Amino acid sequence: MKSKSFxxxxxxxxxxxxxILSEPEKTxxxxxxFESFQNGRVRFKVPRFIFNFGYEFELDVGMGRxxxxxxxxxxxxxxxxxxxxxxxxxxxxxxxxxxxxxxxGKPLENFxxxxxxxxxxxxxxxxxxxxxxxxxxxxxxxxxxxxxPALVKRIxxxxxxxxxxxxxxxxxTYLAVKVQDGKLRELxxxxxxxxxxxxxxxxxxxxxxxxxxGLPLDKKFKIRARKx
Numbered sequence: 715m716k717s718k719s720f721x722x723x724x725x726x727x728x729x730x731x732x733x734i735l736s737e738p739e740k741t742x743x744x745x746x747x748f749e750s751f752q753n754g755r756v757r758f759k760v761p762r763f764i765f766n767f768g769y770e771f772e773l774d775v776g777m778g779r780x781x782x783x784x785x786x787x788x789x790x791x792x793x794x795x796x797x798x799x800x801x802x803x804x805x806x807x808x809x810x811x812x813x814x815x816x817x818x819g820k821p822l823e824n825f826x827x828x829x830x831x832x833x834x835x836x837x838x839x840x841x842x843x844x845x846x847x848x849x850x851x852x853x854x855x856x857x858x859x860x861x862x863p864a865l866v867k868r869i870x871x872x873x874x875x876x877x878x879x880x881x882x883x884x885x886x887t888y889l890a891v892k893v894q895d896g897k898l899r900e901l902x903x904x905x906x907x908x909x910x911x912x913x914x915x916x917x918x919x920x921x922x923x924x925x926x927x928g929l930p931l932d933k934k935f936k937i938r939a940r941k942x
């Protein structure tokens with residue numbers, strides 16, 4: 715068996731992490747090498763040497779005391795991802811037992827690191843300024859460059875890698891965030907006669923405050939989101 719681990723510091727404890735990990739259909743699309751998840755079967759595509767083709771697995775999720783295990787069983791082997799909390803530190807270990815173990819060192823390293831960083835960002839999204847969100851509509855208030863990325867990540871958890879988030883404030887300020895293939899593609903803000911349009915290609919899990927700086931967002935918005 716080949717294994718690689720990566721550690722990150724989380725802003726919240728096990729309770730928040732457990733909520734995120736209990737819904738793999740929302741987090742898996744942001745894992746490295748993810749290709750699809752349908753009917754309980756997960757497909758990864760690893761672009762490296764003999765693993766440059768898709769691997770398909772059945773997923774089992776196990777929860778323990780401050781620990782979770784994702785077990786992916788496929789025809790060519792078993793991929794295990796373990797999430798272990800110690801205080802606020804999360805250790806992610808990715809292990810492969812099966813065909814081509816000798817060549818899986820770097821892919822497993824990238825896998826463990828990418829998963830740990832994605833989970834960290836989704837935990838951070840719990841600090842987003844959502845007051846209410848029901849189905850596809852909700853309210854947010856006092857959006858700042860620091861909290862706006864958390865809002866986008868929170869919506870990504872609900873709607874996946876392709877969605878349009880729109881918001882309108884009482885003074886008519888309009889906000890639109892377009893995410894495609896897990897990346898921020900367009901940010902549009904209209905305030906009175908002035909409109910700002912920012913085109914980008916930033917992965918949601920890497921989204922920071924920079925695109926939102928200087929925009930008139932510090933107010934209450936009614937928001938709606940839909941898949942595209």
